[in-house]
Structure formats: C-alpha cells, structure tokens
Amino acid sequence: MEKIDLMEHLQPHVYIPLKVGNIDLSITNAVIMMWIACILVFLTLFLAGRAGKLVPKGLQNLMESIVDYLRTNLIYETIGEKGMAWFPFIATLFFFILFCNLLGLIPKGFTATSNINVTASLAVVVFLCTQGAGIHKHGLFGYLKKFIPKGVPLWIIPLMLPIEIISQFAKPFSLAVRLFANMTTGHLVILVFLSMIIMFKSVIVTPLPLAMAVVMMAFEIFVALIQAFIFSILASMYIAEAVHAEH
Numbered sequence: 001m002e003k004i005d006l007m008e009h010l011q012p013h014v015y016i017p018l019k020v021g022n023i024d025l026s027i028t029n030a031v032i033m034m035w036i037a038c039i040l041v042f043l044t045l046f047l048a049g050r051a052g053k054l055v056p057k058g059l060q061n062l063m064e065s066i067v068d069y070l071r072t073n074l075i076y077e078t079i080g081e082k083g084m085a086w087f088p089f090i091a092t093l094f095f096f097i098l099f100c101n102l103l104g105l106i107p108k109g110f111t112a113t114s115n116i117n118v119t120a121s122l123a124v125v126v127f128l129c130t131q132g133a134g135i136h137k138h139g140l141f142g143y144l145k146k147f148i149p150k151g152v153p154l155w156i157i158p159l160m161l162p163i164e165i166i167s168q169f170a171k172p173f174s175l176a177v178r179l180f181a182n183m184t185t186g187h188l189v190i191l192v193f194l195s196m197i198i199m200f201k202s203v204i205v206t207p208l209p210l211a212m213a214v215v216m217m218a219f220e221i222f223v224a225l226i227q228a229f230i231f232s233i234l235a236s237m238y239i240a241e242a243v244h245a246e247h
Helices: 006-010 029-051 058-076 081-103 116-138 140-145 154-200 207-243
Strands: 014-016
Touching: 029 058, 029 081, 029 116, 058 081, 058 207, 081 116, 081 207, 116 140, 116 154, 116 207, 154 207
Parallel strands: none
Antiparallel strands: none
C-alpha cells in the first residue's frame, strides 16, 4: 500500500526565498493566498457597492445583507452605538478570514488560516487593538484599574492580578488556536477520504470516500463561514470588554 504524507499538503511551501538578516520574509503559498484573498475582498465589495441600486439584487443584495448583519450583531449589540468606529476593522477581519478559508477549498489552493503563523498574527492584531481601545477610552492608569474589581480585599490582589494579566494573553491565544485547529482538521479529514482512493486503488472503494469527501467539502464551506464569524464576534467582545467601564 502506497504511503501518503497528508500533512505535506497542509504545510506552507516557499516559492521565493527572502531573508532580511535573521528575519524570514520568504514568499510562501500562504502569503500568495492571502494576497489573493485581499484582492478578492476588495473586488467583491467594490463591485457590490458599484451597483448602488435602491432595490439591491444579486451580489449587492448579498453583501448588504452580510454587512448589515455584521453591523447589527457584531458591533451594535456587543460594543454599542459608539463602537461603530470599529466596524471597518471587524468587517475586514470577517471578510479576509472568510475568503482565506474558502480559497483553501479550491483544488491546488492553500488555506492560509490553517497556518498558525497567520492566525497568530491576526490574533496579535486583535490583542493590540483591544489594549489600545481600552487605554484610549480610560487612560493608561484607568485601564489598569479594570484588572482589579472594586471592593476586592488587598490580600487577594497579588493573586488576582497575575490571573487577569494571563487571561488577557490567553484570549488572543485561543483565537489563533481555534481558527487554526478548525481549518486544519476539516481539510485533513477531506484529504484522508481522498487518500483512500489512492491507497486502495480500487474502483469498488472509490464511490464511498469520494462521496464522503464531497459531503465534507460542503460542510467545510459552512465551517469557513462560522469560523470567520466566531473570530470576528470574539474580537468585538474583547474590544467591548476593554472599552466598557464595568469590569
């Protein structure tokens, strides 16, 4: 039976080696797919907005529905009316992650969000924006006071403060790992089904794994949408927690 390395299909491949000192800036398939995702997001929203019909149809109707849902459920209901300034950031996160997820389902494509470096970078951006929003709203010392609830006995503060600080770093870590794990697992399951066709080399066996792969592919489209939404809504909740006065 032929040995197949499934993980090889999930690893980034370097197309253009590039190093600046000790920093590796090589152009990989993950980088290229992120570039393509950015271009597709821009073109999709540009074409949808270009129509500008009073009664939207087709792409404009779809994009307006998604944008309205994001504005209502991800911003207004989590951060509040004053949080609308964060809408462009959250919407960009959603569409970028969604397109990165979907591009990985195209044959010969690569899911950039199945690379922990990509998801970790997105999580770091969310972390920095969250801390920046809290400091901008309350000031540095006012924001730091949020880590210690009112009325807490002094002897508990040395125990509680490290826990609060660790929780701030745990949030972006969970964002990165959740997106990475879900996208990697789904694609790995599809590869397992498809590899069965190659391993057994039998026409009799082919229909079942092929059918399961098609089912998983359809399910992965749903997962791509859900994971983009989860990442975006959690980012909104973290920002809301930082800017709201209540602990």
